[in-house]
Amino acid sequence: DGGITQSPKYLFRKEGQNVTLSCEQNLNHDAMYWYRQDPGQGLRLIYYSQIVNDFQKGDIAEGYSVSREKKESFPLTVTSAQKNPTAFYLCASSTNSWTGDQPQHFGDGTRLSIL
């Protein structure tokens, strides 16, 4: 079955540590996205990539980094510079469409907590 796989499901970070969240898709989608969700909040865009080897900052990119070396993979690193990383992180992908007819597909998320 095609889909988006996020791992791990739960992750704990120590002070001063960088952690990497994995996102893999086998939908052959060009575009991939990382969102952060806090309780009672909508999703906020961290980074997105419309094509391999290219990515753009979203609204809350500070303290995060990404890479897009392969079409199917878009890992997110939460650096020690991110002072409030506790949140639910969601990865999504979609086909680039200039007609606006393609929905985004989401993974099941990674919940990151501070030790």
Added chain:
Amino acid sequence: KQEVTQIPAALSVPEGENLVLNCSFTDSAIYNLQWFRQDPGKGLTSLLLIQSSQREQTSGRLNASLDKSSGRSTLYIAASQPGDSATYLCAAEKGGSTLGRLYFGRGTQLTVWP
């Protein structure tokens, strides 16, 4: 910047009622309006996508409408069931250089009791 608002924030109804969830957006230059469902601790599931040239979309007991000029979309759920209990999120997509970027509302948390 696009601002998306959803009303109400929470809704609790008995089984069988017909429901209307509201979504408003500030910038009418959108490519589409998407409705998603989120179960607790899970990712989002796409329900309906209305392109900017369309007025509504239907899937089963769900119907979503779009009025770009007034910056509003509504999600209508007919004959609600306990299994419909979830958080419903709407998102507006802008095109151009920001193709694919979605701007989300905070969601409506729906509880349908038997």
